[in-house]
Amino acid sequence: IGEIRRYLRDNNPIRVSRSLRDIAYKALQVRDKLTNENDREPTVSEIALELDIKREEVVFALDAIQEPVSLFEPIYH
């Protein structure tokens, strides 16, 4: 098993697209956690601090899981 895993890892390295999505899901979890703890929405820096990455990285990662910014429909109702 270890050998297969190593084979897969060596021959199928993690793509940035995948890793950004992973970071984004973690960021959303942290956001929920901090919202509950502090009773307010955390700032991007607070999320970055918790994940030990730069706040710019948080912004870029979250964009990777965002549906195309949708015009109109979801906003007004």
Place this chain on the structure above:
Amino acid sequence: MELKIPSLSKNESFARVTIASFASQLDPTVEEINDIKTAVSEAVTNAIIHGYENEMGELYISAKITANTVEIKVKDTGRGIEDVEKAREPLFTSKPELERSGMGFTIIENFMDEVEILSKTGSGTQITMRKKIVPSTTEK
């Protein structure tokens, strides 16, 4: 900061996230970041489809921070807007055939605190938008 990119629709997401990332030094919430992204996205999309009508052109996007406010400019040197007053009206679109909602400017005005539109037919359009980021008060 100043950013110059070709008016390709694939550059729209790069532009919006770059500006949002720059604005993140004011320490906004994710929601405030999303407001900024949406506004930039609408302005950039307008420049691409109305300003340059999908022909190649350059987009000039700049952002600066003063105190708690981020100011963002999105500029094109495309066809310009004939009647800015009318363009700002909710539901007004000059391209109904593209199923445009005519709500772009209305959305920008809702998500940002101040919006200025400078435009000249044949020369281009510049949108200036400002948003104040309210610092989190309950900290410490």
Place this chain on the structure above:
Amino acid sequence: MELKIPSLSKNESFARVTIASFASQLDPTVEEINDIKTAVSEAVTNAIIHGYENEMGELYISAKITANTVEIKVKDTGRGIEDVEKAREPLFTSKPELERSGMGFTIIENFMDEVEILSKTGSGTQITMRKKIVPSTTEK
């Protein structure tokens, strides 16, 4: 894309992440993107501390993609490099007092496929670096 930003050290991480995000349209691996980030970071830091010696100036960063290769330029209009050959040597630093390692250019050369340095004393420095991103074979 072209980006112009003030030579402040707080802009270093913004520049690094922005260029990485631009390069990510080639769908690089995490390792490849980290190489690019490190190279940009070294070049930008050099421009700030050697080019402008921490005085205010402008950084010009551009990036473009041709086939599978990303080309990145980092330019300053600062003091320039007297002897480029020497500057490229491992461990050479003109600022040992700042505990610089002298390894910036060596790192850039190791992490990127091609590196060109153009510099003129009194006018500034431009670093051009290229990296080929190996396309994914195992995924469709």
